[in-house]
Amino acid sequence: MGNGERPRLAAGDLAYRIVDLTAHTNCVGIEPSPRPGRGAFNIWYNTFPLEDLPPAGSTVDVGGVPFRMPAADGVRSDNVRCRGQRMDLAAGRVDWLYLLAAAERRTEDVVTVHYADGTSHAQWLRVSDFWPQTPARFGELLAFRTTSMLYPNHVDHRMAPAIWRQRVPVPEPDGVVAMTLPDNPAIHVFALTAGADEAVPACG
């Protein structure tokens, strides 16, 4: 390979690895209606309606990236309120960390990417507000906008909250083994997928 050349890729060789967040979830943010539990995506005990989202546990395509929807039932926790959790990733190349996320007021913070050789690098995670009638601030894709929002005592069909698809670049892609979320409880992560742009260099 000459200077500046990149490995040629065959079609379809983008590689995605869905990360299981089950061990890290700590917040009930999705509930069926009527609400069975005491969910509280935000500090006012609002939740996303389960019926408006893809089936719990299913794999969905959001902007060409596969994600695993959380196993939400309104009782078990279904998202990670960011408190500095470290998440192991299957060793390998990672060019992007893709997230389904939403924030209680837009915010940005540092994600730490860890490598097999013990080094780490900081990258920015930026997440827009989930609140209805609020556009994305950071260029995210709109993953889902539900048709209502759940309140403890009613369902409000005028309130349509959002979950965003955001991505974090990993400029040094080889040897990634883990990531640490920021200690920023305004950010909630529903799903995480590690993506490699150049998984399988073509021969010849």
Add this chain to the structure above:
Amino acid sequence: MRVTLDNIAHWRHDLTGCLHVTMAVLLGFLGHDPLEILGAGWGFEYHPGELRREEYYFPCRGRSLLSALAPHHPVSSTWYLPPDAGTGWQQVRSVVAAGRPVAVAADNYELPFRPAYQDVHTNHLITVFGFDDERGDVLVTDPVPPRFTGAIPIDVLMAARDSTNRIDGDRDLFFTGNPIANRWLTIDAAPVMPVFDRDFVRNVVLRNIAEFRRPDGGSGMCHGLDGQRRFLAAMTDRLAAGDDTVADEGFVVAGPALAVAGLHADWLAMAGRRLDWPRLVEAARWVDRVAHHWSAFRITVATSRTDPAASAAPLLARARALAADHERALTLLCSAVETS
């Protein structure tokens, strides 16, 4: 009699609340650009012991609410505290009839267009811009999602304005327990505002920086960077000591801090684009970063209630990061305006 005032338009900034959006509606009615006026000021002020449990809380000792919000412009506001609901409505009605919209405080629990209707008590602010005596309706507008403009029965508005805003349930947080008391507000603005040119923007930025750097004496009122540092340290220390009242106090005080930083960032970006001043746009992004720290701060304290001590270390880290980015933002702003 029927009155409908024209030139009532919604305006919203995602990091602000009912105070800024209501003032924006009133300024817009007068033909002024809300962002130009409300986004110019950036500071920090807090008077311990003067926390008001209202969504429109803003520290304003010795000044009117709007003067504190817009310290670089010839604007002011006046609160009125009528003795009862009937007088309160007659006062509002007469001012609107004379052609002037007003802001009224109201408990969302009584307002059918608010999601908190018959659910959560809170101390909110909306605009009244008309009425129909025959129908018994009043025209109100509220840009806070779900945005609403329309008629509601006068009796409903009177009930919302006369509410004791009592604490009934575990979601009556932060802005409850403070009677609405039928209070209402008007604004005054000079017909001509400062010209939005490079000299004006430079002076505003330098005045904001000077206020941030002005020592606050170390006790009593928290002002500028000194005061912000003391406030953040006090919040952290009290959390470490297990003080669960930090959740309320920290959340309410951080609201204006978040709003003014976010709004000022957009004001700087607007100024930079309009005046072909790229370094101002770059500095604006750092001010936005400060706002985003305040987003994190608010939720960190708001979720601390059940185990305050556990939130002390994260809050300390947040306070340090906020202070560092704040210094960086001021340095960049200083550089941007001094080298232009």
